[in-house]
Amino acid sequence: MSSDFRDKEAPKREGTSSPSKTAGKCILLVEDDKSCQKLSQCILIKAGFTVKLAENGKQALDQIRQDVFDLILMDMQMPQMDGLAATREIRNLGFKDLPILGLTANAFASDRQRCLDAGMNDWITKPISPKAMIETINEWLNRPIPA
Ligand SMILES: [Mg+2]
Numbered sequence: 001m002s003s004d005f006r007d008k009e010a011p012k013r014e015g016t017s018s019p020s021k022t023a024g025k026c027i028l029l030v031e032d033d034k035s036c037q038k039l040s041q042c043i044l045i046k047a048g049f050t051v052k053l054a055e056n057g058k059q060a061l062d063q064i065r066q067d068v069f070d071l072i073l074m075d076m077q078m079p080q081m082d083g084l085a086a087t088r089e090i091r092n093l094g095f096k097d098l099p100i101l102g103l104t105a106n107a108f109a110s111d112r113q114r115c116l117d118a119g120m121n122d123w124i125t126k127p128i129s130p131k132a133m134i135e136t137i138n139e140w141l142n143r144p145i146p147a
Pocket of ligand 1: 077
């Protein structure tokens with residue numbers, strides 16, 4: 001009888017916001033601003049992701065030629081090669097299904113459209129909210145791969 005009681009009271013932990021599906025995935029963070037880079041890196045590592053860094057679009061292209069990434073976070077404005085140009089290049093290289101999420105301080109619809117037109121899948125607005133960032137990333141990582 002006492003064991004019945006314990007079973008009833010036992011908390012059901014399975015399936016409650018488990019990050020197991022996304023933990024350990026590798027994210028390329030492309031960001032030139034040091035403080036934004038540090039903050040984003042902290043949020044991502046805390047959530048269980050592996051993070052690699054690039055400071056501009058050119059570095060990002062070098063990285064994706066060398067390593068396999070599950071998702072890219074791409075700042076819009078960077079020296080040498082900005083996020084839009086880098087995204088177009090990545091898509092031209094044949095990475096059609098790799099999720100690329102823009103990091104943008106521009107809340108205007110026209111800027112968001114520029115992200116999508118360049119081949120980004122979605123965007124995360126600055127200043128960065130850790131919750132929104134992780135939710136958006138998980139949404140794209142858990143998306144079924146198109147046939
Ligand atoms: Mg920037």
